[in-house]
Amino acid sequence: MNYCEEIFFNYPISIIWELTNSCLSRCIYCSGGFADKDKTKELSTEEKKKLVKELINNKIFAINLSGGEPFLCNDLEWIVDELTNNEIQVLIATTGLVYKEELLRKLCSNPFVSFNISLDSFNVEINDLHRGCDGTVDQVEKFIQAVNKFSNGRIFVALECVLTQKNIESIDEYIEKVKKLSVSEIRFQSVVTMNQATFNQKLSITEEQRIEAEKKVEQWNSRITDKHINFVDQSNTIEVSFRKGRNWGGILSPEGDLMVSVYLPYLFGNIRDEGSLKAAWDKGFSRAWLNSKTYDDIEKIHTVTDIEALCKKYEWRKLRL
Numbered sequence: 001m002n003y004c005e006e007i008f009f010n011y012p013i014s015i016i017w018e019l020t021n022s023c024l025s026r027c028i029y030c031s032g033g034f035a036d037k038d039k040t041k042e043l044s045t046e047e048k049k050k051l052v053k054e055l056i057n058n059k060i061f062a063i064n065l066s067g068g069e070p071f072l073c074n075d076l077e078w079i080v081d082e083l084t085n086n087e088i089q090v091l092i093a094t095t096g097l098v099y100k101e102e103l104l105r106k107l108c109s110n111p112f113v114s115f116n117i118s119l120d121s122f123n124v125e126i127n128d129l130h131r132g133c134d135g136t137v138d139q140v141e142k143f144i145q146a147v148n149k150f151s152n153g154r155i156f157v158a159l160e161c162v163l164t165q166k167n168i169e170s171i172d173e174y175i176e177k178v179k180k181l182s183v184s185e186i187r188f189q190s191v192v193t194m195n196q197a198t199f200n201q202k203l204s205i206t207e208e209q210r211i212e213a214e215k216k217v218e219q220w221n222s223r224i225t226d227k228h229i230n231f232v233d234q235s236n237t238i239e240v241s242f243r244k245g246r247n248w249g250g251i252l253s254p255e256g257d258l259m260v261s262v263y264l265p266y267l268f269g270n271i272r273d274e275g276s277l278k279a280a281w282d283k284g285f286s287r288a289w290l291n292s293k294t295y296d297d298i299e300k301i302h303t304v305t306d307i308e309a310l311c312k313k314y315e316w317r318k319l320r321l
Contacts, residue, residue: 008286011278012249015055016064016093016262019079021254022072024097026132027118029162029191029198031262042254047272048075054276056086060249064116066093068254077103084112091116093160096143097136108150115147116158116187121167122177129166141181148182158185163213164203171213175220175229188217189232192263193308195316207303234263235304242298245289252277257318260288263307264298265314268321293321 020042043051055063063083070076070092083090092107093116107113119140121127127136147157159178161167167174171188178186190210193199205213214231221229238261241247251259256271258280268288274280284291289298297310 007244007246009246009248011058011281012060012247014060014062014064015249015277016066016251018066018068018251018253019070019073019076020068023068023095024072024133025069025095025136028130028132028201029164029194029203031192031194043256043272045075047256048079051271051277052079052082054278056082056088058278060088062089062091064091064093069095069098071099071103077106080107080110080113084110087112090114094118094143095131095136096140097131097133099143099146101146104146105150108147108155114156114158116160117143118162119159120162120164121170122174123167123170126166126170130162130164144181144183153182156184157182158187159183160187160189162191163188163205163210164191165205166203168205168209168213171216171220175224178227179224183227185228185230187230187232188213189234190304192234192304192311194263194265194311199308199312199316204304204308207305210304233304234261235301235307237261238263238298238301238307242289242301245287247286247288250285250288257320258285258288259318263311264294265311265316265318266291266294266321267318291321 065076065079067073071094080090089112091114096117096119117140119127119137120130122137124137128134144157147155161174163171175186190205190213191198191203193204198204210233214233217229217231241260247260250268251262252271253259257267258269258271259267268285268291269280269283271277271280274283301307301310
């Protein structure tokens with residue numbers, strides 16, 4: 001396929017910025033292995049200030065601040081202030097397990113802020129297994145209550161549920177529970193095995209289970225009017241992006257590494273090495289989906305099982321290109 005120069009963006013329109021490796025959870029299916037990473041290699045506050053200024057000057061549209069756990073990043077407050085003061089939409093992806101009340105109250109009054117909260121099951125045993133720590137369901141419910149209290153129910157809140165063999169049969173129960181909460185959206189997706197622990201526990205769902213789950217989610221979405229219920233197929237997301245060949249933004253790790261997807265085992269450079277996100281973008285990250293070193297691998301991806309096979313092929317490691 002021939003790609004015209006015009007289809008490539010001059011700068012990312014949106015990025016996922018993993019602010020920190022710090023995290024209270026040790027999620028069994030974690031794609032980043034954040035809890036075990038060296039925190040001293042993260043971008044410094046000065047480097048973050050430089051990046052935020054660049055993002056603003058290049059008029060980025062939206063940013064997803066994640067981690068690790070973004071509420072454990074000491075720079076979260078000023079980063080959100082700077083971005084939203086320039087009318088940049090900010091979604092904070094959190095475990096909901098930790099927050100400072102004063103900061104959360106401030107964030108909930110900001111019209112440019114929304115939240116994506118991880119909760120895989122209302123069954124305490126299952127959710128604690130997924131998160132790798134205890135008391136997670138109660139903490140998440142308290143977090144949702146606090147957000148609704150501080151925002152008077154006006155802020156966008158999404159719950160994200162990763163489906164494994166432990167909770168695949170509980171979709172109906174999950175939605176019935178969420179119906180009682182002030183939540184705007186429910187996002188389901190099947191687990192993507194990206195580490196040995198997930199592989200050993202055989203948590204992946206089958207393609208048949210995924211298809212049935214997606215049908216069930218669609219049926220629920222057609223019946224409920226006050227919440228959007230949606231199934232995200234990560235393999236389809238990768239397929240579509242690969243077919244279009246156009247990078248919209250990508251993911252920035254706490255150390256400054258660049259990825260087009262957290263579910264692919266590749267690092268496409270580092271903003272420290274290149275001097276800026278713009279420099280890395282111009283050097284080739286804008287065309288990362290067409291990279292000759294990854295093209296043949298990604299071309300074979302049609303299902304989540306294909307993604308898992310690719311990650312296993314490279315022994316669950318990220319390859320620096």
